[in-house]
Amino acid sequence: MTGQQRIVVLGAGYAGLSAARRLARTSRDATITVVDSRTEFVERVRLHQQAAGQSIRRWELRELLERKGIEFVRAHVSDLDPAAKRVRLDGERSIAYDTLVYALGSAADRGVPGVAEYARSVATPGDVHALPAGPVVVVGAGSTGIELAAELAESQPDSHVTLLGAQEPGAWLSARAVAHIDASLTRLGVTIRSDAKVVEVLPAGVRLADDTVVPADTVVWTAGFTVPDLARRAGLDVDAHGRIRTDATLRSVSHPDIYAAGDAALVAGPGERPLRMACATALPTGGYVARAIVARARATEPEPLRFRYHLQCISLGRRDAVIQFLEADDTPAERVIRGRAGALVKEMIVRGAGMALGLR
Incomplete structure (x- = not known):
């Protein structure tokens, strides 16, 4: 790069850290600043373990970043001014940028009545606390649920x-x-209801669409995620969910000095299907954004993102898991690894993601 380019990365999750670390290795003539409201990095893919009362490791973001020559600013991003190329932080502070990496991730969608007041979540580290013993209703039969x-x-x-x-x-x-x-959930004693649409969370349970009430001491909401409205408020081109629309190089289609990665980015995958919100998306898109920024700084047009999923991993406790092999279009293949072997593969993949961020 020529001159001191100011690169600001919003978000210190998988996508943000992946982008920042690669930029630090390859952008010798740039200053890199990461902004996040948290002081620690926690592996989001382990938050369900913490909710079950297990201890999971945490890393100090300042130490993790500054040893790589990356400035860390702990702050909440309150506003974005693309015209002035400034990020406004809580209080009166602001940071100027030449290039912005938008990697603010996602949070639980609390739009259903009662969710915000009565339900717990495992969407972000700030949401998670060990759940008390007693009847628990988990809403959402996706991977997290x-x-x-x-x-x-x-x-x-x-x-x-x-x-x-x-x-x-x-x-x-x-x-x-x-x-x-x-079979695994049944063996563990989980009651499964696969015809249940929850329309309201109550102080002591949930109400279904047929007006049935399912009682519980604790309700945990895992049915859907949402992204910050910062990009929408700033006038960037976003989809109906607020994700930044990107081109084939993950650059904002409306503001070419802004790149987006991870959950807050709308990225076209194989067959033009949007890539899903996942660690498996965040890490490679964060790394790709860094490569695209460096290429353009060197007056070279980056190759378009070429990406496909290979596996989807779902743990079923500490000694069981499902590893689903995937076709190029993200549909399930026939091959599946199950049981203890699946748990070992899942743990290896999670540890590998951590190693990619310098956590091991």
């Missing part, structure tokens, strides 16, 4: 765990994977 229900049932066998979803757990996977998930 499945992992949490299994972890709770295994760690707290005296708690009655109910998993509610509109479809059977893992419905988007192969028949072999779905059968194993059902």
